Amino acid sequence: MSFKLLFKQKWLPIAVAALLMSIFLSFVSPAFLTLTNFESVLVQASVTAIMAVGMTFIIILAGIDISVGAILFFVSSLFAQTLNTTGSVALAFSAAVISGCLLGTVNGLLIVRFKVTPLITTLATYTIYRGMALHLTSAQNIPVPREIGWMGNGSFLSIPVPVWWMLVFTVIGIYLLSQTRFGIYCKAIGCSAQSAKESALPINRVNILAYAIGGLCAAVAALILIARVGGLQSGIGIGLEFTVIAAVILGGTKLSGGSGSVAGSVIGAIFLVLIDNGLNLFNASPYIYDIVRGFVLIVAVLVDRVSVIKNQPNALKFKTSSEGN
Amino acid sequence: MKAFKKLVILALLSASLLGQWVMAKEIRIGLAVDQLFESRVAENNAIKAAAKKRGFQIIEVVADGDAQTQNAQIQSLISQRVDAILVCAVDQNTINGALMRAQRARIPVIAYDRKLPNERVYQAYVGPDSVQDGFLAGQHMVKQLKDHSGEILVLELLGALNDQNGIDRSKGFQQALQALPNAKIISVPTDWDSAKALAATQNAFQANPSIKAVFAATDTQIPSIETVLIGLGKAHPVGHPKHIVVTGVNGSNDGYQATKKGFADGIVVMNLDQIGEKSIALAEKLIKKQKVEKNHVVAGYFYHSGNIVKNKDKIWGAGQ
Amino acid sequence: MKEALSNQLKQNPAMPMLAVLMILFSTLSPYFFDAINMESIAANNAVILIAAVGMTLVFLTGGIDLSIATVISVSAVMAGVIMGHTDNVLLGVLTAVSVGAAFGLLNGFLIGFLGLSPFITTMGTQLIARGIAFSVSEGIAVQGTPEPVIDFGFALVMGIPKITLVSFAVLLIVGFLVALTSWGRYIILLGSNPLAARYCGLNTRWLELSVYLASGILGGIAGFISIANLGNALPGVGDTLLLIIIGAVVLGGTSMNGGEGSLTKTLFGVAVLAVLTNGLNLLGIPFYDQLMIQGALIFIGYSIAMRLNQAKR
Numbered sequence: 001m002s003f004k005l006l007f008k009q010k011w012l013p014i015a016v017a018a019l020l021m022s023i024f025l026s027f028v029s030p031a032f033l034t035l036t037n038f039e040s041v042l043v044q045a046s047v048t049a050i051m052a053v054g055m056t057f058i059i060i061l062a063g064i065d066i067s068v069g070a071i072l073f074f075v076s077s078l079f080a081q082t083l084n085t086t087g088s089v090a091l092a093f094s095a096a097v098i099s100g101c102l103l104g105t106v107n108g109l110l111i112v113r114f115k116v117t118p119l120i121t122t123l124a125t126y127t128i129y130r131g132m133a134l135h136l137t138s139a140q141n142i143p144v145p146r147e148i149g150w151m152g153n154g155s156f157l158s159i160p161v162p163v164w165w166m167l168v169f170t171v172i173g174i175y176l177l178s179q180t181r182f183g184i185y186c187k188a189i190g191c192s193a194q195s196a197k198e199s200a201l202p203i204n205r206v207n208i209l210a211y212a213i214g215g216l217c218a219a220v221a222a223l224i225l226i227a228r229v230g231g232l233q234s235g236i237g238i239g240l241e242f243t244v245i246a247a248v249i250l251g252g253t254k255l256s257g258g259s260g261s262v263a264g265s266v267i268g269a270i271f272l273v274l275i276d277n278g279l280n281l282f283n284a285s286p287y288i289y290d291i292v293r294g295f296v297l298i299v300a301v302l303v304d305r306v307s308v309i310k311n312q313p314n315a316l317k318f319k320t321s322s323e324g325n
Numbered sequence: 326m327k328a329f330k331k332l333v334i335l336a337l338l339s340a341s342l343l344g345q346w347v348m349a350k351e352i353r354i355g356l357a358v359d360q361l362f363e364s365r366v367a368e369n370n371a372i373k374a375a376a377k378k379r380g381f382q383i384i385e386v387v388a389d390g391d392a393q394t395q396n397a398q399i400q401s402l403i404s405q406r407v408d409a410i411l412v413c414a415v416d417q418n419t420i421n422g423a424l425m426r427a428q429r430a431r432i433p434v435i436a437y438d439r440k441l442p443n444e445r446v447y448q449a450y451v452g453p454d455s456v457q458d459g460f461l462a463g464q465h466m467v468k469q470l471k472d473h474s475g476e477i478l479v480l481e482l483l484g485a486l487n488d489q490n491g492i493d494r495s496k497g498f499q500q501a502l503q504a505l506p507n508a509k510i511i512s513v514p515t516d517w518d519s520a521k522a523l524a525a526t527q528n529a530f531q532a533n534p535s536i537k538a539v540f541a542a543t544d545t546q547i548p549s550i551e552t553v554l555i556g557l558g559k560a561h562p563v564g565h566p567k568h569i570v571v572t573g574v575n576g577s578n579d580g581y582q583a584t585k586k587g588f589a590d591g592i593v594v595m596n597l598d599q600i601g602e603k604s605i606a607l608a609e610k611l612i613k614k615q616k617v618e619k620n621h622v623v624a625g626y627f628y629h630s631g632n633i634v635k636n637k638d639k640i641w642g643a644g645q
Numbered sequence: 646m647k648e649a650l651s652n653q654l655k656q657n658p659a660m661p662m663l664a665v666l667m668i669l670f671s672t673l674s675p676y677f678f679d680a681i682n683m684e685s686i687a688a689n690n691a692v693i694l695i696a697a698v699g700m701t702l703v704f705l706t707g708g709i710d711l712s713i714a715t716v717i718s719v720s721a722v723m724a725g726v727i728m729g730h731t732d733n734v735l736l737g738v739l740t741a742v743s744v745g746a747a748f749g750l751l752n753g754f755l756i757g758f759l760g761l762s763p764f765i766t767t768m769g770t771q772l773i774a775r776g777i778a779f780s781v782s783e784g785i786a787v788q789g790t791p792e793p794v795i796d797f798g799f800a801l802v803m804g805i806p807k808i809t810l811v812s813f814a815v816l817l818i819v820g821f822l823v824a825l826t827s828w829g830r831y832i833i834l835l836g837s838n839p840l841a842a843r844y845c846g847l848n849t850r851w852l853e854l855s856v857y858l859a860s861g862i863l864g865g866i867a868g869f870i871s872i873a874n875l876g877n878a879l880p881g882v883g884d885t886l887l888l889i890i891i892g893a894v895v896l897g898g899t900s901m902n903g904g905e906g907s908l909t910k911t912l913f914g915v916a917v918l919a920v921l922t923n924g925l926n927l928l929g930i931p932f933y934d935q936l937m938i939q940g941a942l943i944f945i946g947y948s949i950a951m952r953l954n955q956a957k958r
Contacts, residue, residue, distance in 0.1 A: 029532065031531055031532060031534065032531075036531075036556075036557065037531055039556075040527055040531060040556065043556070044524060044527060110944070114944075114948050115951070116944065116947055116948050116951065117901050117902075117947075119709075119901065120891075120895050120901070120943065120944070120947050121944060123888060123891065123892065123940075123943065124940040124941065124943045124944035124947075125940065125944075126888075126940070127888070127936045127937065127939050127940030127943075128936070128937045128940035128941060130933075130936055131933040131934060131935070131936030131937035131940070132933075132937065134361065134932070134933035134936070135931075135933040135934065135937075138366065139361035139362060139363070139365075139366050139933075140363055140366060141362075141363040141545055141577060141578070141579065143548070143578055143579055143582060146548075146551070152552070153552055153555065153556075160556075225520065227552075228523055228549065228552045229519040229520055229522075229523055229546075229548060229549045229552070230519070230545075230547070230548020230549060230551065230552065230579055231548065231579065233518075233519040233520075233545055234361075234362035234363060234517075234518075234519075234545075235362070235518070236519065236520060242768065245768070246768070249765055255762050255764055255765055256762070276524065276528070277528060277531070280525075280528035280529075280531075280532060281528075281532055285780060286513075286514050286779075287775075287776050287779035287780040287784070288776060288780065289776070290772045290773070290775050290776030290779070291772065291773050291776030291777060291780070292776075293772050294768075294769040294770060294771065294772030294773035294774075294775075294776065295769065295773060296769075297765060297768060297769035297772070298755065298761075298765075298766060298769035298770070298773075300765075301761045301762060301765045301766060301769070302755075302759070302761065305759060305760060305761055361932065384929055385929070385931075385932075386926050386932075387932035389885065389932065390881075390884075390885065391882075391884075391885040391886075392875055392879055392881075392882065393689055393692070393871070393874065393875060393882065394689075394885070394922075396689060396874075396875065397685055397686070397689040397922075397923065397926075398926055400681065400682070400684075400685035400689075401676070401682060401685065401923060401926050401927055403681060404676045404679045404681045404682040404685070404927075405676045405927065406676075416786055416877070416879060418785075418786040418788070418876070418877050419786055419875040419876055419877045419879060421876055422795075422798065422799065422874075422875070422876050485784075486783065486784035486785065487784050487785045487786065487880075487881075514784075
C-alpha cells in the first residue's frame with residue numbers, strides 16, 4: 001500500500017490518536033503495556049465497537065438511530081426473561097437476535113414509510129422500547145448463569161469471545177461497506193438522496209436494511225454486556241447511544257452522510273476506552289470524564305473541519321445546505 | 326327528660342353511623358417512588374401487599390429519577406386528596422416544597438427508604454440503617470483481613486454520590502475499616518450502575534493489581550466484580566489462600582447466589598418486607614390521627630456463605 | 646370565521662391535540678381541572694417552556710442544540726454556588742445568564758463561524774456542561790438558596806405561579822422578536838434557504854451565532870428558574886429534560902429542517918406534553934406504559950405536523 005493511499009484512509013486520524021494515547025499511557029503506567037491490559041481494553045470496547053459498526057451504515061445514509069441503547073435494554077430483558085421462564089438457552093438466544101433485528105427494522109420502516117426525520121423517529125422509539133422492556137420484566141433484575149454468559153466471559157483460542165465478535169463484525173462491516181452493492185448504495189444515497197432517487201436506487205430497502213443491521217449489532221452487544229454484568233440489570237444500555245455515535249464520528253464518518261469507515265468506528269470505540277483508562281490512572285474525579293469526552297468530540301470535529309477547509313477554501317464562508325445534523 | 330334521652334340516643338346513633346361511613350370510605354395512599362429498580366420494586370411490592378391486607382388502595386407514581394417530576398407527581402397526589410403519602414425522595418433536599426404543600430393540605434407524609442433532612446415535612450420515616458449496614462459488611466471484611474501484613478488495598482464501589490443511603494453505607498464501611506490500621510481504601514463511584522461498576526473494577530485492578538478486598542455498595546454489582554476477577558485469574562473461593570474478600574449490601578438474588586457459591590464472603594440484607602409493612606402500619610395510624618414515633622429504623626442482617634442458605638426466606642431477593 | 650379557525654388549526658397541530666387531551670382527562674378524572682393541579686402543571690413546566698423557546702429558535706435556522714438541557718444544570722449550579730456564598734439574588738441571576746451565554750457563544754462560534762456540525766458540537770458542549778455542573782457541585786444539590794428565591798418559586802399572582810409568568814414573558818418577548826424584527830425574518834430565511842440568505846447579503850455567521858447565543862441565555866434563565874421551582878440547584882436537573890424539550894418543540898409543529906415554525910406552536914407543544922404526563926399520572930397509568938404513550942404521541946404529532954407543513958407548500 002503506497003503512502004498516498006494510506007493518508008487517504010478515513011480511519012487514519014483516529015488510529016494515530018489511539019496510538020499516541022497508548023504511548024502516553026504506557027509512560028504513565030507500567031501496567032499498561034501488559035497483554036492482560038490490552039485484552040481488557042479490547043473487551044471493554046467490544047460492546048460499543050460492535051454497535052458502532054451498525055451505526056456507521058446508518059450515519060453514512062445520513063440517518064441516525066438514538067434508540068440503540070433502548071434496543072439493547074429490550075433485547076437483554078427479553079433474553080433474560082425467556083431464559084428464566086422457559087429455561088431454553090437456544091430459545092433465549094434466538095429471541096434476542098430476532099427481536100434486535102425486528103426493532104431495528106421497525107425503526108427503518110417508520111422512517112421510510114412515514115418520512116419522519118430519523119432523529120425524531122428514533123427518539124420516539126427510544127421511549128417506546130424502553131417502556132416495553134420495563135413492562136416485560138416489571139423493572140426486576142434477572143440473573144443469567146455464568147456458564148450461559150460465554151458470549152461475554154468465555155474465550156476461544158485464548159482470545160476473549162467479545163474480542164472475537166468485535167473482529168468478526170469489523171471484518172464483515174468493512175466488506176459490506178466496500179465490496180457489496182449495499183455498501184455502495186449507502187454511500188450514494190447518503191451523498192445525495194436526490195441523485196439516488198433519479199438513479200432508481202432501492203432507497204427504502206437500503207435504509208430498512210441498515211437500521212435492521214443496527215438492531216442486530218445492538219442484540220449481539222446486549223448478549224455480551226449482560227453476560228459480563230451477570231444478568232439483566234436496571235437500565236442496562238440506556239444512554240449508550242451517544243457513546244456509540246461519538247465513536248463513529250471520531251472514526252471519520254461524516255454526520256451528513258456519504259462516506260465513512262467501519263474500521264474507524266471500531267478504533268473510535270477503542271480510543272474512548274483508552275481515554276477512560278487514562279483518566280482512571282490519574283484518579284480523575286468521575287465528572288471530569290464527561291468534560292474530557294465532550295472536549296475530545298469537539299476537537300475531533302474541528303480537526304475534520306480543518307482538513308475540509310484545506311481542500312475547499314470556500315467551505316468556511318459558504319453553507320450550502322441547512323444541516324439539521 | 327325523655328326528650329333528652331332520645332336526643333342522646335339519636336346523637337350516639339348518628340355519631341356511630343358517621344363513624345361507619347368514614348371508615349367505609351376506601352383509604353387511598355399515594356406512593357411516590359423515585360425510580361424503578363430491583364430493590365425499590367421489592368420494597369414497593371411489600372408496601373402494596375401490606376396495603377392490600379388492610380384493604381387500602383395504592384396510587385403509584387414514578388419519577389424516573391427527576392426531582393421536578395416527583396414534585397409535580399406529589400402535587401397531583403395532593404390534588405387527588407389521598408389520605409396519606411408514602412414517599413422515597415429523588416433528591417432529599419429538593420422535595421421540601423412539595424411536602425410542605427402536603428403538610429398544608431393536612432395529608433400525613435411517611436418517608437420510606439431515604440431519610441429527609443428537614444423534619445418539618447414528614448410525620449414518620451421508615452428505612453434501613455445504612456450506616457449500620459455498611460458497618461456490618463466492613464466488620465466482616467476486617468475479620469477476614471486482619472491476619473494480612475503490610476498495606477491492604479481495599480476497593481470500595483460507591484453508589485450514587487447524591488444518595489444518602491449510598492453515602493451512609495460508605496460511612497459505616499469506612500468506620501469499620503478503621504479497625505484495620507494498614508488498610509487503604511480506593512473509592513470509585515458507580516452511580517449504582519453495573520456496567521460502570523464493571524469498568525471501574527477493571528480499571529482499579531489494572532492500576533492496583535494487589536487489591537485484596539472489594540466492597541460493593543449494592544450486591545447487584547457482585548457479578549461484575551466476578552467477571553473481572555475471573556478474567557484476571559483471581560477469582561478464588563472463600564477459604565482459598567488467595568481469595569479476594571468481597572462483601573456487599575442489599576439482599577438481591579445476585580448477592581445471594583454469589584455468597585451461596587462462595588465467591589462473595591457475605592452480604593448485608595435489608596429487611597424490605599418489614600419496611601413495607603411498617604410504612605403502611607404507620608400510615609394507618611396517622612390516618613386515624615394517632616401519634617407515632619418519628620424514626621423507625623429497620624436493621625439489616627449480615628449473612629455469610631456458611632449461614633446464607635438456611636436463612637433464604639429472610640432474603641428478599643433470594644431465589645427469584 | 647370558520648376559515649380562520651380551520652387555518653389556525655392547520656397552523657397549530659398541537660392545539661386540537663391539547664383540546665382533545667384536556668377533554669379526555671377532565672372526563673376521566675375528577676382531579677384534572679382542579680386549581681391545584683393546573684397550578685402544578687403550570688409551575689413545573691416553566692423551565693421546559695423557556696428552554697423550548699431557545700430550541701425553537703435553533704430549529705428555525707435548521708440546527709439543533711443538544712446542550713441546552715445541561716446548560717440549564719450548569720447555570721443553576723453556578724448560580725446556586727454564588728448565591729450560597731454571597732446571598733445575593735441579583736448576582737445569582739447574572740451568573741446563570743452569563744454561564745448560559747458563555748456556552749451559547751461557544752456553540753455559536755463553533756457552529757456559525759467554523760461551520761461545525763450542530764449535532765456533534767452541541768453533543769460535545771452538552772458533555773462539558775454536565776461535567777462542570779457535577780464537578781462544581783460534587784454531585785449533590787447546592788445548598789444555601791436565598792429565601793427570596795424559594796418564596797418566588799411558591800408565589801402566585803391571581804392563581805398563576807410567578808415562575809410561569811416569567812416563562813410566558815420570555816415567550817412573548819422572543820415571540821415578538823421573531824415575528825416583528827428583521828432579525829426574526831433573517832433567522833427564518835436562513836433556515837429555509839441558506840443560499841438565498843447569503844445572496845441577500847446577510848451575515849449568516851453572526852446570525853447563526855446570535856441564535857445559539859440566545860439559546861444559551863435562555864438555558865441560563867431556565868436554570869435560574871429551576872432553582873426557584875425546586876428550592877435548590879441540582880446538577881442533574883437537565884438530564885431528563887432534553888428529550889422532553891425536543892419532543893415538545895417537535896410536537897408543536899416546528900420543523901427540524903428550518904424555516905418553518907413559531908413560538909406559539911411551541912407553547913402548545915409544551916402544553917400537550919405537560920397535560921399528557923399529568924393526566925396519565927392522575928389516571929394511575931403505570932410508568933412504563935406512560936413512556937410508550939409519550940413516544941407514540943411524539944411520533945404521531947410530528948407526522949401530522951409534517952404533513953400539514955408540506956400541504957402548505
